[in-house]
Each structure stands twice: as C-alpha cells, then as structure tokens.
Amino acid sequence: MSATKEIHYTEEQKRLAALFKALAHPARIAILQMLMQHRTCYCGKVTDMLPLAQATVSQHLKELKLAGFIKGIVEGKQVCYCLDEKKIGQIRALLGGFLDQLAGNDRSCC
Amino acid sequence: MSATKEIHYTEEQKRLAALFKALAHPARIAILQMLMQHRTCYCGKVTDMLPLAQATVSQHLKELKLAGFIKGIVEGKQVCYCLDEKKIGQIRALLGGFLDQLAGNDRSCC
DNA sequence: TCAATTCATCGTAATATTGCGATAAAACGA
DNA sequence: TCGTTTTATCGCAATATTACGATGAATTGA
Numbered sequence: 001m002s003a004t005k006e007i008h009y010t011e012e013q014k015r016l017a018a019l020f021k022a023l024a025h026p027a028r029i030a031i032l033q034m035l036m037q038h039r040t041c042y043c044g045k046v047t048d049m050l051p052l053a054q055a056t057v058s059q060h061l062k063e064l065k066l067a068g069f070i071k072g073i074v075e076g077k078q079v080c081y082c083l084d085e086k087k088i089g090q091i092r093a094l095l096g097g098f099l100d101q102l103a104g105n106d107r108s109c110c
Numbered sequence: 111m112s113a114t115k116e117i118h119y120t121e122e123q124k125r126l127a128a129l130f131k132a133l134a135h136p137a138r139i140a141i142l143q144m145l146m147q148h149r150t151c152y153c154g155k156v157t158d159m160l161p162l163a164q165a166t167v168s169q170h171l172k173e174l175k176l177a178g179f180i181k182g183i184v185e186g187k188q189v190c191y192c193l194d195e196k197k198i199g200q201i202r203a204l205l206g207g208f209l210d211q212l213a214g215n216d217r218s219c220c
Numbered sequence: 221t222c223a224a225t226t227c228a229t230c231g232t233a234a235t236a237t238t239g240c241g242a243t244a245a246a247a248c249g250a
Numbered sequence: 251t252c253g254t255t256t257t258a259t260c261g262c263a264a265t266a267t268t269a270c271g272a273t274g275a276a277t278t279g280a
Contacts, residue, residue, distance in 0.1 A: 008161060009136035013143070021134035025268085026119035026127040029208075033123070036215045044226065051118060056269050058228055069212075077226050077277045083215060092213040096206055098139075102179075103202040105146045105193060135238085154256065166239050168258055187247050187256050 016098055019091055022067035027052060027060050032069060032083070041081045067091075126208055129201055132177035137162060137170050142179060142193070151191045177201075 009017075023029060027050055034049060035041050047057045061081055064070045068087035073080045119127075133139060137160055144159060145151050157167045171191055174180045178197035183190045 009140060013136040013139045016139050017134055017136040020130045020139075024127055024131035024134040026123040027268090029123045029126050029130075030119060032212060036211060042226085047227095052268095053270050054227075055229080055271075059268080062228085072227095074227095074276090079227060083212065085213070085215070088213050092209045096209050099202045099206050101146060102142060102193065103195070103198050105195070137238095152256085157257095162238095163240050164257075165241075165259080169238080172258085182257095184246090184257095187254095189257060 016094065019067060019095055022063055022069065025060065027057075028064055031057075031060060031064060035070065035081065035083050042078045044078070046081065126204065129177060129205055132173055132179065135170065137167075138174055141167075141170060141174060145180065145191065145193050152188045154188070156191065 023032075030050060031046055034046060038045070044054075046061070047054045050057055052060075061070065061072065065072055065081075068084060068091060070081050071084045073082070133142075140160060141156055144156060148155070154164075156171070157164045160167055162170075171180065171182065175182055175191075178194060178201060180191050181194045183192070
C-alpha cells in the first residue's frame with residue numbers, strides 16, 4: 001500500500017459531499033420546492049403535501065436545517081420553516097462552482 | 111389520510127435527487143476532481159490516489175458512469191475513465207437551474 | 221386546569237450504501 | 251500457451267438511511 005493511500009479526503013470534498021447528500025432525496029427536493037412556491041411553510045403543511053408520516057417529514061426538515069438550507073422559527077404551537085437565503089447563497093456558490101468547474105473542463109481524453 | 115398523500119414524487123424530483131446522490135460521497139467528488147486535473151484517468155491510477163481498495167473504487171466509478179458523469183473507454187487491458195462533457199453539460203444545467211431557483215427566491219417568511 | 225394541537229424525539233424495522241477480499245474475465249507479453 | 255496485469259463482479263459484513271408508530275414537550279383555547 002503506497003503512502004498516498006493514507007491520505008484522507010480534503011475538507012472541501014467532505015463539505016461538497018455532505019451538501020449534495022442533503023439534496024439526495026426526492027422528499028427533500030420536494031420540501032425545498034414547496035418552500036420556494038408557498039409562503040405557508042409550517043411543518044404540518046409540509047406533511048400534508050408529502051406521502052410521508054409527520055415523524056419522517058420532521059426528520060427530513062432536520063437534515064435540511066442542519067445542512068443550512070432552511071431555518072425553523074417557532075411561532076407558538078407551530079414551527080415556520082423557510083429557506084435560509086443567506087446560507088443558500090453560500091451553498092449555491094460552492095456547489096455551483098463545483099458544477100461549473102466540472103462542465104467548464106476541456107480535457108477529454110477519450 | 112388525505113388524497114394528496116397518495117401523490118408520488120415527480121420525475122423531476124426523482125431525477126434531481128438521483129443526480130445529487132451520485133455526488134453525495136467524498137470519494138466520488140475526489141474522483142471527479144481528479145479527472146478534471148489529470149489526463150491519466152485509468153482505474154488503477156484512480157485507485158492509487160484514493161484511500162480505498164480497487165473493488166470499492168470500481169464501484170464508485172460505476173455509479174458515476176450510471177449517473178452520466180463519466181464514461182469508460184476500454185483500451186486494451188485498461189479502462190480509460192474521463193468526464194462525459196456532453197452529459198455533464200446537461201446535468202449542470204439541471205442541477206444549476208435548481209440551485210439558482212433556490213437562491214433566487216425572495217419569499218422569506220421569517 | 222384540561223383537552224387538543226403541533227412538532228420533535230425515541231425505538232425499531234426494513235432497506236440501501238459502503239467497503240473489502242476473493243475471484244472471474246479480458247488482454248497483453250514472453 | 252502461460253503467467254501477469256487490469257478491471258469488474260460476487261458475496262458478505264458493517265454501517266447509514268429511511269420510515270413509522272408511540273410518546274414527550276410546548277403551546278393554545280375552552
């Protein structure tokens with residue numbers, strides 16, 4: 001086993017992968033699209049619009065929140081979820097930058 | 111259970127999620143970055159540069175290929191992997207479009 | 221206070237992903 | 251032909267994800 005084998009992934013690689021992973025489920029895509037379109041973004045409303053139980057939706061919301069895509073503001077009994085525009089801007093720069101590099105590359109070897 | 115509960119995810123949501131999932135692992139990010147930087151893109155070379163066994167790398171390459179990011183051209187004993195620029199262009203348009211929508215949104219409710 | 225509502229968390233089952241060694245398949249060179 | 255090299259696939263173990271019902275915590279309204 002060569003020395004390079006010992007090298008771990010870079011922080012950037014781990015960050016990119018984690019962000020992509022947060023988007024790697026149709027339910028989470030659907031939630032984000034929902035938050036783009038509606039103002040009504042209470043957890044219950046989200047649950048109504050997805051083919052999932054409330055506990056499962058709550059879990060997906062938690063993941064999106066952890067990754068920085070959304071924030072949840074407690075409003076009495078309910079929790080209002082909405083897009084975290086500031087963080088999404090940063091995320092988009094990161095992920096978009098990666099995709100641009102990928103597409104902008106001109107090193108076809110085959 | 112309401113009628114809306116029966117609704118499945120849209121094809122677009124499933125497609126986006128599947129593409130993001132292909133990028134949701136640091137090893138696959140590393141492979142793509144490697145293919146961006148080097149011309150040498152044989153499977154063995156990729157294996158040398160990752161902290162993974164050959165069988166595992168082969169698996170990751172397969173996933174990237176299935177998702178459309180790379181193609182593998184058999185050259186004698188070896189297989190030359192490289193970015194599939196055409197498909198990556200389409201993928202970038204799709205994923206980038208989603209990210210742009212997400213970021214371009216101005217409906218903060220909180 | 222009490223019941224109802226809303227959401228999060230816990231425990232758990234089912235499934236998917238990741239990783240590896242062993243092995244198969246294909247091509248090459250001697 | 252035979253051994254070597256390169257890559258893919260198989261089988262399996264470990265871990266992670268997904269989903270749900272049950273339950274807990276907080277708030278509201280009666």
